[in-house]
Amino acid sequence: MLKLLSGFALGLMLCACSAQAVDASRAPLAGDLVPLNSGPIAEASAYQQHCGICHLDAGQGVPGAFPPLDQRLAGWSGSDAGQAYLVSVLANGLYGAVEVNGQQYAGAMPGLAAQLSNIEMAELLNYVVTEFADGAAVFTESSVAASLDAVGAGPSLPLRPQ
């Protein structure tokens, strides 16, 4: 009986491990997430799923809670330092006091590196920059990888362009 039980426990562990392995290695997104790379409608729904729950559908944000994603993004995406900041915010999150359009925010955005691949971060950033900021779609899978190499997994706040 004991042997049977421990066999059962081992089976459970193996099962949990393989589920985790599948999860960690998923290259394209699994069914729980909206796949990107399929045109503007898919990008809009990926934005709604990953960002819009806080920053709202038109990027307008919620005063005092979630900052708007607005014209500042165009300027930031036009420089290496600004791109690195934006990539870091998506991958590592953002914690601490920031001022946006005269309004103070002292919130916390969770890092999304575990949920988003580099190409997905590139597409989401291109979406917000072109939709909400009249900027250009400058992010690519390799530019995101280069930004991540440059910034590592440290806090984003010190990287924020003035």
Ligand code: HEC
């Ligand atoms: C759980 C809520 C939440 C989600 C989801 C979220 N954000 Fe944020 N985001 C925040 C908060 C809160 C801040 C401000 C953090 C602070 O006050 O330090 C922020 C800050 C930012 C900033 C920096 C703004 C600035 O002025 O420096 C950018 C850019 C940004 N988010 C983009 C995104 C994008 C793109 C996504 C989706 C990939 C996303 N966020 C998902 C809550 C969220």
